[in-house]
Amino acid sequence: xxxxxxxxxxxxxxxxxxxxxxxxxxxxxxxxxxxxxxxxxxxxxxxxxxxxxxxxxxxxxxxxxxxxxxxxxxxxxxxxxxxxxxxxxxxxxxxxxxxxxxxxxxxxxxxxxxxxxxxxxxxxxxxxxxxxxxxxxxxxxxxxxxxxxxxxxxxxxxxxxxxxxxxxxxxxxxxxxxxxxxxxxxxxxxxxxxxxxxxxxxxxxxxxxxxxxxxxxxxxxxxxxxxxxxxxxxxxxxxxxxxxxxxxxxxxxxxxxxxxxxxxxxxxxxxxxxxxxxxxxxxxxxxxxxxxxxxxxxxxxxxxxxxxxxxxxxxxxxxxxxxxxxxxxxxxxxxxxxxxxxxx
Numbered sequence: 129x130x131x132x133x134x135x136x137x138x139x140x141x142x143x144x145x146x147x148x149x150x151x152x153x154x155x156x157x158x159x160x161x162x163x164x165x166x167x168x169x170x171x172x173x174x175x176x177x178x179x180x181x182x183x184x185x186x187x188x189x190x191x192x193x194x195x196x197x198x199x200x201x202x203x204x205x206x207x208x209x210x211x212x213x214x215x216x217x218x219x220x221x222x223x224x225x226x227x228x229x230x231x232x233x234x235x236x237x238x239x240x241x242x243x244x245x246x247x248x249x250x251x252x253x254x255x256x257x258x259x260x261x262x263x264x265x266x267x268x269x270x271x272x273x274x275x276x277x278x279x280x281x282x283x284x285x286x287x288x289x290x291x292x293x294x295x296x297x298x299x300x301x302x303x304x305x306x307x308x309x310x311x312x313x314x315x316x317x318x319x320x321x322x323x324x325x326x327x328x329x330x331x332x333x334x335x336x337x338x339x340x341x342x343x344x345x346x347x348x349x350x351x352x353x354x355x356x357x358x359x360x361x362x363x364x365x366x367x368x369x370x371x372x373x374x375x376x377x378x379x380x381x382x383x384x385x386x387x388x389x390x391x392x393x394x395x396x397x398x399x400x401x402x403x404x405x406x407x408x409x410x411x412x413x414x415x416x417x418x419x420x421x422x423x424x425x426x427x428x429x430x431x432x433x434x435x436x437x438x439x440x441x442x443x444x445x446x447x448x449x450x451x452x453x454x455x456x457x458x459x460x461x462x463x464x465x466x467x468x469x470x471x472x
Contacts, residue, residue, distance in 0.1 A: 136241055142196040143203035143235045143271065144245075145183070146253035147174065147210075149191040150228040150262040159224075166227045167191060173213055180445075181206035181461045186245050193229075194253070196245060200235050200274040205461060207231045207265050208281065208303065209446055212425045215263060228263050232256025235270040252298060255291035259300055269299030280450060376422070376430060376470070381458065383468030385439075389415075393432065393468075395422050401432055403439055430458060 149155070149170075155163040174193050178185050181202045183195040197203040211231065218226040234256055236249025252268055260266040267275075272283060282304040288297035381393040390406040401422040407413045418437030424430055431446040447458040447468065458468040 138240045139237055140240060141235070142198065142238050142245075142249065143200040143233060143274075144238065144250050144253040145178075145193075145195045145197070145203055145207055145231060145233050146250070146257040147193045147207075147229045147231045148257060150230060152191040155227070162225070163227075166225060170214065170217075170227050170229070173217070174210055176443075177206050177209045177213070181209070186243060187250075192254075194245070194250065196238070200233070200271050201278050202461070203233050204265075204267065204271065204275050204279060204281070204303070205448055207233060208425075208429070209461075211263055211265060212429070212446070213444075218263075230257045230260040230262060231265045232258070232260060232267070233265065233271050234268040235274060236268075248294060252291070252294060255289075255294065255298070256300065258291075259286065259289065260302065265303040267301050267303070269301070272299070272301045279448065376424065379470045381468050381470055383458070384466045386465060388466075393422075399423060401434070403434055403437070405439075 149167065152163070152167075155166075171188070171193060174195075175185060178195045181197065182199070183197040183203065183206060185193065185195045187194045195203075195206075197206070211229070214227075214229060218228065232253050232255065234249055234253035236247065236252060238245050238247040238249040256266040256268055266286070267283075276283065283301045284304045286300040286302055289300050290297045376395050377397045377399075379395050381391075381395065383391055385391050385405060390409055390412075392404050392406075394402040394404075396402065399421055401420045403418040403420065404414050405416045407415050416438075418434040418439050420432055420434035420437070420439075422430065422432045425446065429446040430449050431444055432440075433442070433444040434440065435442045445461075447460065450457045450459060452469075455469050455471040458470070460467050
């Protein structure tokens with residue numbers, strides 16, 4: 129290899145997303161033109177979220193899509209947003225126009241040469257994708273270790289898998305907080321459907337209901353009987369309930385826009401949303417309002433859309449929600465955009 133060629137090659141640690149279409153060959157045999165049109169439409173969905181979460185697409189060929197991210201957290205959030213969007217899109221289409229994707233994610237050392245990306249880091253991402261259910265996401269152990277304490281999504285271990293062209297077995301995890309086409313949950317459908325796992329789920333559901341009743345009673349008791357100091361303590365405990373039982377209705381989001389203007393978003397009980405943009409922190413004059421809709425995805429992400437206005441170009445946007453002491457933090461998809469809060 130010449131010195132010039134060496135200068136064009138660099139190694140970087142990256143999170144890699146790999147995705148492809150389920151049953152692509154059969155779809156092409158049935159209707160080539162329709163399949164190609166559907167593929168192009170869905171690739172645009174991928175590109176939109178890849179860019180939104182700070183990724184870079186590369187190496188697309190046929191029905192496969194690849195992207196690299198500097199952050200494993202951003203890669204996982206991107207994959208979940210994509211599958212949420214495609215699920216919503218597919219459920220509104222007749223079966224012959226539905227296109228389902230598998231997604232795999234890996235973190236590893238990769239080689240960049242111009243616009244091309246090589247290495248085991250890329251190959252393992254492709255192997256993770258092949259293990260996912262239609263509409264599902266599988267991640268390697270390297271991804272799981274980086275995101276397990278940073279995201280509210282559930283993960284299910286599928287054990288260590290020996291995959292093609294990789295010497296050592298790779299720990300594999302599926303994301304279990306969402307819904308896929310085959311098993312009503314992103315993950316291993318065979319494991320989910322076994323009676324033993326079903327019994328475990330029933331036990332967990334009853335335990336969660338019991339815990340929720342106990343916490344509710346404790347909060348009620350402290351609110352009406354205990355002194356103010358203990359009421360505050362009880363409020364902090366209620367703040368850390370799971371997202372799937374948190375009611376966003378009637379809450380107000382506070383934060384700033386991309387242009388650093390203060391904003392509030394009222395989340396109404398009918399799932400309508402009202403955005404207000406203010407002149408400055410000092411001058412609380414409302415300079416613009418927009419109406420829209422809000423909803424919570426199956427993965428617990430809070431999404432909004434102000435399609436008749438200018439905010440976010442009228443496109444749907446979603447934020448991961450995490451608990452903090454002062455309230456709920458709505459995490460922006462990339463560091464350039466400010467985080468928002470729902471304060472207690």
